[in-house]
Amino acid sequence: MIIDDDVDFVEATSVPLEKRGYHVVKAYDGREGLRLAKIAPPDLVIMDIMMGERTEGFFTVQEMRQTTELRSVPIFVVSSLYSRIEEFKVAPEREWLAHDEFFPKPVDTEKLLKSIDRRLSDDH
Amino acid sequence: MRESAGLEQIVVIDDDYAMRLSCLQALSKLGLHVETCEDGAKGLNSVARLKPDLVLVDLKMPGISGMEVISRIHEIDPIIVIIVITGYATIGTAVDAMKAGAYDFLPKPFKPDELRMIVGRSLQHRRLLLESRRLEMERELLKRRFITFVSHQLKTPLTAIHQYLDVLRNLGDTVEVRAKSNEWLDRCLKRTKEMREIVDDWLTLSRMEGGMLSRQRVKVDLKPIVLNVLKTYREMEEANDVTLVPQLPGDSCLVRGDHNCLSVLFDNLIANAIKYNKPGGQVTVSAEMGDGEVVIAVHDTGVGIPREHKDYLFDEFFRVRGQGHTATTGTGLGLPICKRIVRESGGTIEVESEVGVGSTFRVRLPAYNAQDTNENQKGDPGDFGAEDDIDH
Numbered sequence: 001m002i003i004d005d006d007v008d009f010v011e012a013t014s015v016p017l018e019k020r021g022y023h024v025v026k027a028y029d030g031r032e033g034l035r036l037a038k039i040a041p042p043d044l045v046i047m048d049i050m051m052g053e054r055t056e057g058f059f060t061v062q063e064m065r066q067t068t069e070l071r072s073v074p075i076f077v078v079s080s081l082y083s084r085i086e087e088f089k090v091a092p093e094r095e096w097l098a099h100d101e102f103f104p105k106p107v108d109t110e111k112l113l114k115s116i117d118r119r120l121s122d123d124h
Numbered sequence: 125m126r127e128s129a130g131l132e133q134i135v136v137i138d139d140d141y142a143m144r145l146s147c148l149q150a151l152s153k154l155g156l157h158v159e160t161c162e163d164g165a166k167g168l169n170s171v172a173r174l175k176p177d178l179v180l181v182d183l184k185m186p187g188i189s190g191m192e193v194i195s196r197i198h199e200i201d202p203i204i205v206i207i208v209i210t211g212y213a214t215i216g217t218a219v220d221a222m223k224a225g226a227y228d229f230l231p232k233p234f235k236p237d238e239l240r241m242i243v244g245r246s247l248q249h250r251r252l253l254l255e256s257r258r259l260e261m262e263r264e265l266l267k268r269r270f271i272t273f274v275s276h277q278l279k280t281p282l283t284a285i286h287q288y289l290d291v292l293r294n295l296g297d298t299v300e301v302r303a304k305s306n307e308w309l310d311r312c313l314k315r316t317k318e319m320r321e322i323v324d325d326w327l328t329l330s331r332m333e334g335g336m337l338s339r340q341r342v343k344v345d346l347k348p349i350v351l352n353v354l355k356t357y358r359e360m361e362e363a364n365d366v367t368l369v370p371q372l373p374g375d376s377c378l379v380r381g382d383h384n385c386l387s388v389l390f391d392n393l394i395a396n397a398i399k400y401n402k403p404g405g406q407v408t409v410s411a412e413m414g415d416g417e418v419v420i421a422v423h424d425t426g427v428g429i430p431r432e433h434k435d436y437l438f439d440e441f442f443r444v445r446g447q448g449h450t451a452t453t454g455t456g457l458g459l460p461i462c463k464r465i466v467r468e469s470g471g472t473i474e475v476e477s478e479v480g481v482g483s484t485f486r487v488r489l490p491a492y493n494a495q496d497t498n499e500n501q502k503g504d505p506g507d508f509g510a511e512d513d514i515d516h
Contacts, residue, residue: 011288019301105283106283
């Protein structure tokens with residue numbers, strides 16, 4: 001699942017993923033992403049941290065972590081505001097799990113695909 | 125830094141015991157917190173510890189000289205107000221002391237009332253200093269915030285463009301991507317246009333900040349301005365399937381203002397009305413003469429503005445998010461620019477809106493009246509850039 005309010009980012013990221021054989025669910029804001037994820041928990045979430053509301057991404061991560069069926073879904077956070085993980089004040093540990101990753105925007109598609117492949121093959 | 129609203133603190137540095145006592149008595153009556161010291165060294169210690177609002181310094185003291193004390197106090201904090209106490213014989217020195225940074229001087233002997241008056245006046249000066257320092261810091265903060273937001277605003281389209289190019293470059297020879305390539309290149313062009321608009325708006329705002337856009341308030345007819353703007357949007361009108369309807373009076377609509385600024389104002393309002401409209405929608409621009417003012421309304425039949433967003437509408441970088449995911453691009457600077465222009469022109473701008481029905485932006489500008497003297501019509505140019513929420 002990709003959650004990002006930038007239509008173009010969602011488009012440019014979903015095509016290579018679909019080509020790779022993944023089914024991509026698209027959401028353009030945190031609320032919609034959360035709603036869809038609750039209906040059908042995705043295997044992995046790519047989420048922009050800075051959407052319309054500035055805290056939307058953080059809030060959505062938090063919400064997902066508090067939702068039983070989404071608690072252990074890997075979340076790959078993308079952001080154009082921060083370029084390094086250290087700058088991005090990572091939320092308390094319970095929200096940031098070992099299988100979560102951070103990618104600065106623009107995202108290196110090749111690297112993202114590799115990480116997703118690795119993560120999802122580990123899980124299965 | 126203490127707020128001036130708290131108890132104001134005063135340090136009195138004088139080697140004469142009687143002088144210290146009378147200062148203490150006179151000033152305590154004003155509700156001030158007073159500390160006295162008998163020499164420069166002790167005085168400087170107190171100043172460093174208390175960071176007082178005001179210091180009374182006797183120029184002639186044993187030990188560190190009064191002049192030295194003045195410059196050391198200002199090393200501690202340059203906006204501590206200093207009053208020099210001096211005998212008649214040393215008025216020349218008092219002038220030197222003021223050159224060195226003292227705010228005022230009080231010749232000995234003086235009456236308690238004289239002391240209180242001069243201290244009151246100096247504290248008033250200090251409050252103004254604090255206020256302007258506060259505004260300065262606030263502006264600095266807003267400026268930093270502004271830069272952060274502009275960067276983010278530019279980075280967003282830049283990222284999108286990069287993302288497309290990255291995929292086109294690496295997967296361009298695959299069927300899936302080839303099928304999309306033209307569409308994606310169009311999107312890239314659109315996003316570069318968005319970036320250009322951000323830069324343009326940014327420049328407009330900073331020119332206004334620097335007072336470079338003319339702030340002249342001369343006789344201007346709004347009618348040709350509005351009609352001109354409408355003409356430039358003919359193309360957009362067709363592309364967006366929106367009808368532009370001018371409802372302007374037969375007579376001219378004379379206001380006081382600046383031609384270029386007012387063009388920018390209506391350009392922004394009309395562009396928004398088209399952009400946030402619905403297919404088949406309508407944009408009506410009407411003008412009417414009110415009581416000493418011209419009221420221009422730009423009305424659209426668009427998506428409307430949720431009530432909770434109204435308060436932020438004129439803030440920099442705020443954008444009402446479209447329903448669904450049809451991303452309406454924008455710089456987020458258009459309405460702040462409008463607000464500024466209207467304020468500069470001595471008018472007001474307000475918005476009425478209903479979600480799903482449309483919005484009306486109503487601008488009121490002072491009507492041009494040949495009888496008015498310039499003075500009556502002039503706003504206070506001093507307030508430009510010096511106040512509230514949208515300055516930076």
